[in-house]
Amino acid sequence: MRPLTGHLLLSNASLFDPNFRRTVVLIGHHDEDGAVGVVLNRPLGVPVDEAVPPLGDLVAPGEDLFEGGPVQPDGAVVVALFSDPTKAGLLAFGSVGFLPEEPDDDHDGIVRARVFAGYSGWAAGQLEEEIGEESWLLTPATEADVFTGEPDRLWQRVIARLGPAYAVMRTMPTDPAMN
Numbered sequence: 001m002r003p004l005t006g007h008l009l010l011s012n013a014s015l016f017d018p019n020f021r022r023t024v025v026l027i028g029h030h031d032e033d034g035a036v037g038v039v040l041n042r043p044l045g046v047p048v049d050e051a052v053p054p055l056g057d058l059v060a061p062g063e064d065l066f067e068g069g070p071v072q073p074d075g076a077v078v079v080a081l082f083s084d085p086t087k088a089g090l091l092a093f094g095s096v097g098f099l100p101e102e103p104d105d106d107h108d109g110i111v112r113a114r115v116f117a118g119y120s121g122w123a124a125g126q127l128e129e130e131i132g133e134e135s136w137l138l139t140p141a142t143e144a145d146v147f148t149g150e151p152d153r154l155w156q157r158v159i160a161r162l163g164p165a166y167a168v169m170r171t172m173p174t175d176p177a178m179n
Contacts, residue, residue: 001128004030006093008145009037009127010137010158013169019070022155025120026079026141028092035122038068038077040114040146041154048115052076058113066151068116079146080113096146112147137162 009025020039027037043064049056051065055076068077078099082088087109088097099113122130130136139158148154159166 001131004035004127004138006096006141008040008139008141008158010139010155010162012135012137014133015135020120024145024154024158025069026092026146028079028090028098030127032124034124035127037120038079038116039066039120040148041151042067043151044117051117052115055115058107058110059115063114066114066116068118069120071119071121073118075118077116077119078113079116081111081143081147082109083111084109093141094143096141096143114147137166 004027007027007030009023009027011020011023015021023042024040025037026040027035029036043066044051046065047056047062048059048065049061055078058078058080067073079092080088080097080099082095082097085091085095085097089100091097095111099110127136131138137159139162145154145158148157150157159169
């Protein structure tokens with residue numbers, strides 16, 4: 001399978017894992033050793049400047065912290081749009097990437113950022129297996145997806161981009177038993 005770095009994983013209707021139900025995951029890195037990314041559409045309702053004060057100056061005042069995934073939920077992960085992509089610790093696509101684990105204090109190269117509690121990760125072969133089971137749909141990520149002002153509607157909007165074959169899925173209730 002080709003590397004999926006810079007793609008979005010969209011949870012398919014058959015994926016019932018509560019960690020990923022109706023999620024949009026940006027894949028930051030994918031190779032034969034596994035994959036890592038962050039869930040883009042789960043704001044936690046807590047401002048970054050309250051939850052992680054040292055990172056508060058990276059985002060707009062009052063911007064929410066996001067749930068990045070079930071791995072290391074007490075750790076912070078920063079995805080940013082860089083004016084100089086070489087400043088990214090891990091480049092996902094274009095000028096969008098992840099802040100290095102040990103960033104310098106100079107944030108001048110960051111155009112905008114989003115902060116996540118934790119991340120999502122897959123062991124070698126795990127993501128490929130889940131894709132083979134049709135748990136995930138794939139599409140290239142855009143800057144607008146990563147920094148959307150309406151994260152609660154992101155899953156539906158990206159599903160709509162996949163075309164009319166997915167129209168029914170967009171309107172399904174979160175719990176199909178409620179249908």
